[in-house]
Amino acid sequence: xxxxxxxxxxxxxxRARDGRLVAGVGAGMARHLGISTTVVRLALLALGFxxxxxxxxxxxxxxxxxxxxxxxxxxxxxxxxxxxxLAQLLAYLAVAGVVGMLFLVFGGLFDPLLWLIVFGAIxxxxxxxxxxxxxxxxxxSATSLRSRTGVLRAGAGILLIVIGVFGFLAFQQQLHEAxxxxxxxxxxxxxxxxxxxxxxxxxxxxxDRERRERIRNQERAELAAHIxxxxxxxxxxxxxxxxxxxxxxxxxxVQERALRGWLYQRPADAETTVKAALERVAAEVEEVHGVPxxxxxxxxxxxxxxxxxxxxxxxxAMVNASKYAGPETVSVxxxxxPEQVLVFVRDRGPGFDLDAxxxxxxGVRGSxxxxxxxxxxxxxxxxxxxxxxxxxxxxxxxxxxx
Amino acid sequence: xxxxAYVGDDNETFAGGAAVPRVVIVDDHRLFRSGVRxxxxxxxxxxxxxxxxxxxxxxxxxxxxxxVLLDVHLPGGGGVEVLRRVLARQPEVRFLAxxxxxxxxxxxxxxxxxxxxxxxxxxxxxxxxxxxVRVADGDxxxxxxxxxxxxxxxxxxxxPPMDPELDRLTQREREVLRLIARxxxxxxxxxxxxxxxxxxxxxxxxxxxxxxxxxxxxxxxWATARKLV
Numbered sequence: 001x002x003x004x005x006x007x008x009x010x011x012x013x014x015r016a017r018d019g020r021l022v023a024g025v026g027a028g029m030a031r032h033l034g035i036s037t038t039v040v041r042l043a044l045l046a047l048g049f050x051x052x053x054x055x056x057x058x059x060x061x062x063x064x065x066x067x068x069x070x071x072x073x074x075x076x077x078x079x080x081x082x083x084x085x086l087a088q089l090l091a092y093l094a095v096a097g098v099v100g101m102l103f104l105v106f107g108g109l110f111d112p113l114l115w116l117i118v119f120g121a122i123x124x125x126x127x128x129x130x131x132x133x134x135x136x137x138x139x140x141s142a143t144s145l146r147s148r149t150g151v152l153r154a155g156a157g158i159l160l161i162v163i164g165v166f167g168f169l170a171f172q173q174q175l176h177e178a179x180x181x182x183x184x185x186x187x188x189x190x191x192x193x194x195x196x197x198x199x200x201x202x203x204x205x206x207x208d209r210e211r212r213e214r215i216r217n218q219e220r221a222e223l224a225a226h227i228x229x230x231x232x233x234x235x236x237x238x239x240x241x242x243x244x245x246x247x248x249x250x251x252x253x254v255q256e257r258a259l260r261g262w263l264y265q266r267p268a269d270a271e272t273t274v275k276a277a278l279e280r281v282a283a284e285v286e287e288v289h290g291v292p293x294x295x296x297x298x299x300x301x302x303x304x305x306x307x308x309x310x311x312x313x314x315x316x317a318m319v320n321a322s323k324y325a326g327p328e329t330v331s332v333x334x335x336x337x338p339e340q341v342l343v344f345v346r347d348r349g350p351g352f353d354l355d356a357x358x359x360x361x362x363g364v365r366g367s368x369x370x371x372x373x374x375x376x377x378x379x380x381x382x383x384x385x386x387x388x389x390x391x392x393x394x395x396x397x398x399x400x401x402x
Numbered sequence: 403x404x405x406x407a408y409v410g411d412d413n414e415t416f417a418g419g420a421a422v423p424r425v426v427i428v429d430d431h432r433l434f435r436s437g438v439r440x441x442x443x444x445x446x447x448x449x450x451x452x453x454x455x456x457x458x459x460x461x462x463x464x465x466x467x468x469x470v471l472l473d474v475h476l477p478g479g480g481g482v483e484v485l486r487r488v489l490a491r492q493p494e495v496r497f498l499a500x501x502x503x504x505x506x507x508x509x510x511x512x513x514x515x516x517x518x519x520x521x522x523x524x525x526x527x528x529x530x531x532x533x534x535v536r537v538a539d540g541d542x543x544x545x546x547x548x549x550x551x552x553x554x555x556x557x558x559x560x561x562p563p564m565d566p567e568l569d570r571l572t573q574r575e576r577e578v579l580r581l582i583a584r585x586x587x588x589x590x591x592x593x594x595x596x597x598x599x600x601x602x603x604x605x606x607x608x609x610x611x612x613x614x615x616x617x618x619x620x621x622x623x624w625a626t627a628r629k630l631v
Contacts, residue, residue, distance in 0.1 A: 296550035296583045299557060331546060331585025335553075344584045390584070 015064050025060045045094050116171065120164025123157045230258055246327075250290040257283055274307060274341060275300040278334045281315045289322035292329045299336035301397070307341055309375040310395040316367040317345040317391040325349025325389065340397055346390040351383045368393075423538035426450040426465060428458040428484060429473040429500070434523070438471065438500075441527030446534055454478045459487045462495060469538040472517060474501035474508045485515040498537045500530075506551045514614050519543030541603050542610040549583040552613060571609060578605045 016027035026044055030037040044057060169178050234255040241247045275297040282293040314332070321330045325347035333344040368391060372379040377395035425446045427435050430453045439448050449465045452458035455478030462470055462484075470488070474481045481499060488495055499517040501508060509520050518537045521530065522545065533543045544552070556571045571579070574595075581591040588606075592599045 294546060294585070296546045298550050298553045298583065329585075333546070333550070333580075333584040335580070346585045 015060075025057055025064065028064060029060070041094065045098065116164045116167040118164075119160045120168070123160025123162075123164060125157075226262065230262075231255060246290050249292075250287070253292060254287055272303055273300050274303060274334065274336050277303055277307075277311055278314065278332065278343065281311050282318060282332050285315060285318040285322060289319065291322040291325070291327060293318060293322070293332055294329055295332045295334070297334040297336070301336045301341070304398045306375040306377065306395050306398060309371055310341060310343060310377055310393050313368045313371045313379060313393055314343045314345055314391075316371075317393070320391075321345055321347035321349065321389065324352075338397070341395050343393040344390060345393075346388065348388040351385050351387045351389050422446050423468040423534055424449045424465070425469050425471060425534060425538075426452065426458075426462055426467040427471045428452045428461075428476065428481070429471070430454060430476055431473075438527075438530070442531055442534070443527070445531035455480070455483050455487075458484045462488050462492065466492065467495065469496045469498060469534055471500050471534070472497050472512070474499055474512055481512050481517070482515040485512065485517065489516050496537050496540070498533060498543060500525075506554070509548055509551050510555060510613070513548070513610070516614065518610065519545075520548045521545050522547065542606045544579070544582050544606055544609075546583045546585050549579045552609060553579050553583060555613070571612065575605050575609050578602055579609060582606075 014028050014032075015024035016031060026041045027037050030040040033040070047056065234251055238248050238251050241251070278297055279295050282295045286293045318330060318332065326349050328348040331344075331346045333342075333346075335342040368381075369379045372393055372395065375395065377393065379394075380392040381389065382392070383389035422444070423446050425442075425448050427438055427448060428451070429435050429438070432453065435451050435453075439451075442448065446469075449467055450461040452461045453476075455476055458470075458472075458476070470484075472481045472484060476484065481497075481501075485497060488497075497512075497517040499509070499512040499520040500523060501512075501520070502523045513520060518540075519533060519542055521533055521543065525533070525545075537543050552571075553576070556576075577595060578591055581594055582588075586594065588602045589599050592602045595602075
């Protein structure tokens with residue numbers, strides 16, 4: 001936690017998830033107070049010897065909420081960091097020390113009573129850990145109940161407690177006096193379970209249903225927001241521009257493409273694959289000039305510099321077609337082959353006499369033919385009056401690009 | 403969608419002696435159905451409309467049209483389901499798929515299901531009428547996009563074809579498809595390749611047959627692998 005934040009207002013205390021040792025109380029308190037974790041842990045440890053520290057610790061475990069879970073990747077990252085954390089190593093050593101101290105108090109490793117208390121305490125800790133407020137959600141949810149680790153953990157906890165309790169009773173030679181009481185307790189518990197089980201199952205189902213409903217509502221809201229921002233907006237624009245058919249068509253095409261992309265397409269990166277890049281170029285030209293451009297692309301592959309140049313030439317060809325060929329659809333066909341990338345741009349306009357184009361006209365010669373040749377490709381223009389125009393661009397692919 | 407090739411076979415008459423094909427429009431958008439009806443005008447005779455799979459099957463059985471304009475996405479199982487149920491009993495009915503979705507999976511799906519062509523809903527009324535007449539005549543209509551999809555589907559792979567007759571396109575068929583994908587109409591394709599329009603039609607029909615009959619493993623895997631909805 002940064003100093004400035006601590007100075008303004010201490011953050012609400014939360015049990016830490018990252019860099020925690022047991023339940024995150026120490027780390028959380030250190031963040032809350034803005035002091036070193038090691039200091040807090042040592043203080044808790046010192047209090048622990050007096051007995052009060054342990055009580056305080058457990059009280060904090062139950063009453064202080066844990067931090068929200070970080071996303072798994074981050075957690076894995078922090079788990080890796082954890083391994084190298086010296087302060088934490090020290091803390092583990094301290095805990096080991098406390099345990100050792102307990103052994104000494106109870107008179108050595110071979111006192112079974114000590115082991116039974118330890119079993120019971122660990123089992124209880126495991127179960128409580130699972131049932132604490134932050135994790136209860138996971139615990140009750142269907143997925144975590146079905147997850148093997150969850151079941152395994154709960155089972156281990158229960159087993160440890162049972163061993164602890166029965167062992168304790170047996171060791172104290174009170175097992176057989178307790179039997180009558182135990183039978184009664186077990187029978188009562190079984191009865192209560194039978195009564196309560198359907199109700200609990202119902203509650204869990206209800207909760208799942210509510211969660212699904214909530215997710216669905218969220219999706220609906222998101223969809224509504226998207227439709228509102230895009231489609232409704234465009235429809236309003238179309239109504240206002242109703243007297244300009246060209247503009248109306250342009251708006252409709254732009255909106256159609258956006259919606260289609262949102263609904264069907266994977267988010268392809270226009271910078272990395274030929275097909276997506278070609279489609280994007282066509283979309284941009286279409287938006288500026290308002291002439292529909294249909295793109296068909298066969299095959300796909302990675303972009304390289306030469307293909308970038310080819311697409312710039314293709315853009316120039318599309319712009320020319322849009323400007324001079326009238327309102328008819330321009331057809332763009334791309335073909336990605338292992339050795340080369342072909343792009344055809346075809347319009348159905350009046351066409352022109354190629355030889356009649358003056359040498360100094362930049363459009364065709366400079367932007368298209370020149371650009372292609374500089375990058376090792378070629379351009380061929382087929383046109384004649386009345387036949388429309390087709391520009392054919394060929395660019396060899398860089399070896400090893402595939 | 404670009405241009406759909408048209409070559410006149412104007413003198414042909416259709417079932418029932420009518421001079422124009424009798425058409426059923428199947429689409430779940432009423433607005434779109436009436437729009438198409440209006441655009442087609444006198445070029446075809448619209449004998450029925452349907453908005454879902456069950457009513458489509460019923461209307462087609464009732465009227466026995468020359469051609470069905472079939473939307474790919476329909477409540478009750480989609481256009482593929484209509485194709486399956488109608489063609490089992492009325493194999494003579496021809497289908498032209500018409501869809502707003504130009505995802506490869508949908509397009510290849512309906513064509514393999516038995517449609518003899520595919521155009522997108524942005525096609526102009528005149529082009530649509532041409533395509534209808536052509537399909538009703540028994541030819542295939544390949545839009546540039548469908549041609550592109552087919553080229554992709556039959557793209558050369560290392561896997562040996564199971565049935566070379568069906569799993570591969572000939573060089574000529576490939577040339578024809580590439581020209582169609584470039585936006586050439588059938589007669590332009592014919593001129594470009596120095597062949598007759600009839601030959602172009604033969605090639606396209608042959609491609610259609612391969613597309614429908616090929617069990618090529620790649621073909622189905624291709625559609626799913628692309629995950630295009």
